[in-house]
Amino acid sequence: MLDVKFVRDNIELVRRMLANRQSDLDLEPLLQLDETRRRLLIDVEEKKHRRNVASEEIARLKKDKKDGSSLVAQMKELGLEIKAIDSRLGEVEHEFMEFLLNIPNVPHESVPVGKDEKDNPQIRTWGQKPVFDFEPRPHWEIGESLGILDFERGAKIAGARFTLYWGAASALERALICFMLDTHTRRHGYTEVLPPFIVNSASMRGTGQLPKFKDDLFKLDGWDYWLIPTAEVPVTNIHSAEILEEAMLPLSYAAYTPCFRSEAGSHGKDTRGLIRQHQFNKVELVKFTRPEQSYDQLELLLANAEAILRELGIHYRVILLCTGDMGFSSAKTYDIEVWLPGQNTYREISSCSNFEDFQARRANIRFRQKGRNRTQLVHTLNGSGLAVGRTLLAILENFQREDGTVVIPEVLRPYMGNMKVIQRGAMS
């Protein structure tokens, strides 16, 4: 959520920002609502002041055994007026908030203006595409022939976009989760947390999923409960409505959670394999920082996420999302795209963003700074470190061998009983 005062004072900048984001949102209604809101506020507050003064007067009269009935009658009338204005104000304020909640974040000045993903500049690459002396296969073929990925039964149990893992695949998934968490906590200094996988509407609003992206979420029937689409939601909301001490910052949390996404609007897209599932595992990195350090922390977060792929030895590239391709809440986003030889393409495996104070304002996350008598909003950041299912499929595709077996990266072997190669029937 943007600061109304900021919008009011920088209206042209905000309009330009919306255009750069390919949004045609008209800000005029917001300015109107803001003006109405403030007008009503001035009016009702003045009336409340009068009532407060009169109430004291009535108390005094009563104490002195004098008659205050005419003043009481006046105040009764004024009370009705106040009630009427208050109710009107409530409506206006509600509309005003809804509008504000639907305005995306302002991109950082270092974000290139662009229309769509074709305008995203590449920042760097790491490693190289592996060379095969045979035709590399996509992971769904590898997984099925090894008997470790069961798409048919996943669909039978739940439906499309659900997969049953067997034996070595489930062990590999588990190994990846542990490896990622261990790396981030022991080497990168993150604090591990295990949050609820279900959250309420307030939390979803805090990070920006609601009200705008309701259709992308799974809701529990009859409850104010939603399945989390990412650990970003519960973890960022850990500190909602809190005032943090400056000395605590930056806070860095790492969390493993499953993620649930309805994938509405992507029918027919990525229907094969593990790429786009309704349920997948992810290790998420979340940071709370002082405003002036958030961009340094974004670089660090990105490097922390990249470290996982480097340790695994998988080629990837980092791209910077242009204004037209960025997420709603983000001010700047880097995507890490992993190389998938079986599909001859790069696919997003991590998205690292600085939200600046956009989420902090929604979720009301502040900190107190020495020498200042006002609280300030923190900056929040997060990034996948990494999407586990996609990491698993990247391993299958990058480390496959002609005989259909898959070599397990060295760093994961301690987590898998020193297994070196996944073979058909292994652990299943």
Place this chain on the structure above:
RNA sequence: GGAGAGAUGGCCGAGUCGGCUGAAGGCGCUCGCCUGCUAAGCGAGUGUAGGGGGUAAACCUCUACCGAGGGUUCGAAUCCCUCUCUCUCCGCCA
């Protein structure tokens, strides 16, 4: 699921028959003083959000907030209703 208790400022904790209570008292914290150092002591200060004024700062002023929402009343932390959460006991259960 049944029965009961509770929710007040960073923390603990008081609020009598509704009326200068944004809220006593204590702890903590900040600044200053004092003292070889530390500790102790003394003095002052110390919530959040929004609106208006003021040069965007300092500051002044108003409004709201004692779990959330609604009601009664001229006036509610205090009375009534609904909801949420926490705790205790019983039942059930991984």
